[in-house]
Amino acid sequence: MPSLIRLDSLIHEVQPLVGTLRALLSESSAPDPVLIKHCPECEFETYCRKRVTEKDDLSLLDSLSIKDRTTLNTKGIFTVTQFAYTFRPRRRPKRLASRKEKYHHALKALAIRDRKIHIVGKPELAIKGTPVYLDVEGMPDRDFYYLIGIRIPAEPSYLQYSFWADDIGDEETIWRSLLRVLERIDNPVVIHYGAYETTFLKRLARRYPDSAADSSYVSTLITRGINLLGITYSQIYFPTYFQPPQRSRPVPWVPVVAPCRVGASVPCLETTMGGSEGYLHQASIDHLQSRGL
Numbered sequence: 001m002p003s004l005i006r007l008d009s010l011i012h013e014v015q016p017l018v019g020t021l022r023a024l025l026s027e028s029s030a031p032d033p034v035l036i037k038h039c040p041e042c043e044f045e046t047y048c049r050k051r052v053t054e055k056d057d058l059s060l061l062d063s064l065s066i067k068d069r070t071t072l073n074t075k076g077i078f079t080v081t082q083f084a085y086t087f088r089p090r091r092r093p094k095r096l097a098s099r100k101e102k103y104h105h106a107l108k109a110l111a112i113r114d115r116k117i118h119i120v121g122k123p124e125l126a127i128k129g130t131p132v133y134l135d136v137e138g139m140p141d142r143d144f145y146y147l148i149g150i151r152i153p154a155e156p157s158y159l160q161y162s163f164w165a166d167d168i169g170d171e172e173t174i175w176r177s178l179l180r181v182l183e184r185i186d187n188p189v190v191i192h193y194g195a196y197e198t199t200f201l202k203r204l205a206r207r208y209p210d211s212a213a214d215s216s217y218v219s220t221l222i223t224r225g226i227n228l229l230g231i232t233y234s235q236i237y238f239p240t241y242f243q244p245p246q247r248s249r250p251v252p253w254v255p256v257v258a259p260c261r262v263g264a265s266v267p268c269l270e271t272t273m274g275g276s277e278g279y280l281h282q283a284s285i286d287h288l289q290s291r292g293l
């Protein structure tokens with residue numbers, strides 16, 4: 001059905017932007033880049049990030065909104081180092097003790113400037129049951145989970161399981177293997193980092209409803225689970241520009257040129273990761289290499 005678009009209102013918005021673009025194009029040198037959310041998808045990211053890092057520009061802090069940055073600029077603060085000097089530790093009033101700690105952008109800047117991890121208060125983990133540390137890896141573009149890793153305390157050390165799916169057909173098998181292990185654990189409390197693992201539990205419970213555990217069992221696992229990001233986000237400040245979990249998860253990620261062999265059991269990670277260079281978890285690389293991929 002045809003729809004009516006009123007160009008006159010859009011023209012008023014576009015005209016000032018055209019003026020700005022004309023002014024930029026008439027300059028003899030390129031404008032200074034300011035990092036935005038779109039940058040990770042842009043082909044110039046490496047170049048822009050290098051320039052912004054040299055300038056120590058505030059846009060390096062991806063947790064800082066454009067509005068916050070503009071406010072700081074009006075106060076004469078343009079670099080991460082300058083911003084770090086504005087942090088003042090304050091004692092929390094007792095009446096606010098039960099409230100969630102707010103995020104301190106200036107403390108993040110301080111952590112980067114001093115290359116130190118700063119901790120606010122005493123982060124506590126109230127685990128009522130057996131902790132089960134869960135980490136899942138998948139390929140979002142194929143809606144496929146290929147690795148489930150869990151670690152469980154078992155005196156005097158830990159028990160560790162890695163369930164691998166070589167292709168989509170194996171996904172249900174590794175899901176059931178996970179549930180079988182969990183069902184043997186007394187009162188399991190799933191501990192994970194970010195929302196990825198929660199989404200995984202919800203999705204696979206829906207996708208494989210005939211598995212041994214019913215959906216209420218998985219719902220209980222999700223409800224009782226602990227997301228470490230909730231604790232680390234506002235209380236632990238790592239000296240990294242990126243706010244976890246996007247790009248700086250505190251796990252060993254390494255850039256790789258992933259191998260792609262026609263007919264390999266793990267198909268074309270090179271393509272799946274969107275180019276010749278991707279980011280893979282070290283465990284994934286070890287696994288691929290152990291299989292001669």
Ligand code: SF4
Pocket residue numbers: 033034035036038039042043044045046048049
């Ligand atoms: S990486 Fe791309 S989007 Fe980001 S500042 Fe540079 S040109 Fe702009």
